[in-house]
Amino acid sequence: MFIGEYRHTLDDKGRIAIPAKLRYSKIGEEEYWVATKGFDHCLFVYPKNEWNVIVKKLNERLTLTRKEDRSFLRMFVSPANEQTVDKQGRIVISQSLREYARVKRDVVILGAINRIEIWSEENWNKYREENEKSFDSLGEKIADLGL
Amino acid sequence: MFIGEYRHTLDDKGRIAIPAKLRYSKIGEEEYWVATKGFDHCLFVYPKNEWNVIVKKLNERLTLTRKEDRSFLRMFVSPANEQTVDKQGRIVISQSLREYARVKRDVVILGAINRIEIWSEENWNKYREENEKSFDSLGEKIADLGL
DNA sequence: GTAAATGTGGGGAAAAGTGGTGAATTTTCC
DNA sequence: GGAAAATTCACCACTTTTCCCCACATTTAC
Numbered sequence: 589m590f591i592g593e594y595r596h597t598l599d600d601k602g603r604i605a606i607p608a609k610l611r612y613s614k615i616g617e618e619e620y621w622v623a624t625k626g627f628d629h630c631l632f633v634y635p636k637n638e639w640n641v642i643v644k645k646l647n648e649r650l651t652l653t654r655k656e657d658r659s660f661l662r663m664f665v666s667p668a669n670e671q672t673v674d675k676q677g678r679i680v681i682s683q684s685l686r687e688y689a690r691v692k693r694d695v696v697i698l699g700a701i702n703r704i705e706i707w708s709e710e711n712w713n714k715y716r717e718e719n720e721k722s723f724d725s726l727g728e729k730i731a732d733l734g735l
Numbered sequence: 736m737f738i739g740e741y742r743h744t745l746d747d748k749g750r751i752a753i754p755a756k757l758r759y760s761k762i763g764e765e766e767y768w769v770a771t772k773g774f775d776h777c778l779f780v781y782p783k784n785e786w787n788v789i790v791k792k793l794n795e796r797l798t799l800t801r802k803e804d805r806s807f808l809r810m811f812v813s814p815a816n817e818q819t820v821d822k823q824g825r826i827v828i829s830q831s832l833r834e835y836a837r838v839k840r841d842v843v844i845l846g847a848i849n850r851i852e853i854w855s856e857e858n859w860n861k862y863r864e865e866n867e868k869s870f871d872s873l874g875e876k877i878a879d880l881g882l
Numbered sequence: 883g884t885a886a887a888t889g890t891g892g893g894g895a896a897a898a899g900t901g902g903t904g905a906a907t908t909t910t911c912c
Numbered sequence: 913g914g915a916a917a918a919t920t921c922a923c924c925a926c927t928t929t930t931c932c933c934c935a936c937a938t939t940t941a942c
Contacts, residue, residue, distance in 0.1 A: 596890095599890065599891065600891085603891095605888075607889095608887075608888060624738075628871065647848065652774075655774075658775065659873060661848070662852075662866065663863075663870045665847065666846055667738075667739070668738040668846075669738065670738065670739075674933090675932075675934090677889080680931095682739070684742075743899075746901065747901085748920085752899055822922070822923070822924095823899075823900080824898080827920085883942100885940105885941085886939105886942095887938105887941085888937100888938080888940080889938075889939085890935105890937080891934105891935085891936085891937100892936105893932105893935105895930105895931085895933100896929105897930070898928080899926105899927085899928075899929085900925100900928095901925085902925085903922105903924080903925100904923090904924105905920105905921085905923100906920080907919080907921085908918080909917080910915105910916085910918080911915090911916085912913105912915090
């Protein structure tokens with residue numbers, strides 16, 4: 589399971605190191621990772637097997653003939669990128685993904701149970717500020733989680 | 736599985752390179768590809784075997800007597816043409832397809848699971864802008880896929 | 883305090899993408 | 913039917929990008 593918040597840097601070649609704690613978590617020891625556009629202008633990064641579960645579900649439910657389905661496919665699946673980790677534990681973030689998430693150099697990486705999220709530092713700070721304020725009330729709005 | 740977003744160029748002869756990641760993906764190593772008109776004014780490009788699957792389905796489900804079926808067949812199957820890749824990994828996009836998708840020089844190529852899509856840059860930017868806005872809410876509609 | 887692991891930067895070889903030339907084939911026109 | 917024009921096709925060449933190493937600084941673990 590992926591948890592934790594990490595500050596890393598993206599180098600000139602678009603490479604970013606996956607935090608060791610995430611890289612070597614059980615769920616994360618895969619041959620490759622898949623990065624794609626996520627909600628709220630961050631990137632979602634899945635280990636191979638988790639990604640495959642999602643695509644399988646999507647394939648069952650999405651149809652070629654429905655407009656919304658095509659849109660979701662193009663927004664979520666098409667931008668995805670398979671990446672093997674290099675010897676230093678890094679993956680490459682493609683240019684279109686970097687643009688989408690507006691990441692330049694300083695990056696925040698979040699563990700999010702079955703995926704990793706990559707945020708530009710600016711976006712993350714803004715998001716965090718906004719949501720910390722309403723954290724308590726937020727708890728009441730979301731579904732009954734049985735906590 | 737085809738995934739990824741790529742920016743390529745179409746040359747004066749109508750040739751376009753299939754991104755290497757797509758060309759060499761398992762599903763993509765075929766003798767030839769089939770390009771045809773797709774939804775939303777882009778082009779759909781299938782590897783041989785995937786195209787055959789589509790045609791088989793159409794054959795089973797479309798009837799000669801229904802007006803809409805005939806129309807769909809003529810819009811989707813008739814404009815299709817087979818293309819072998821040259822030594823540089825390119826295929827030729829026929830003029831009528833180029834006109835349909837309004838592609839001139841700058842082109843965006845999308846991996847879309849079992850097909851590839853070719854967009855003119857302008858069309859893609861417009862489509863993306865319109866659909867990115869509703870991406871977050873769209874995700875909710877598609878609902879709990881465990882993303 | 884020392885050794886190992888982690889994160890960051892960079893260089894060189896290989897692959898990918900693009901543009902172009904000349905031969906072969908097809909089309910057009912008389 | 914045959915010659916000229918146009919188009920297509922199969923290579924070749926160049927530029928850019930990507931990939932695979934190696935090196936080093938910093939942090940973590942023992």
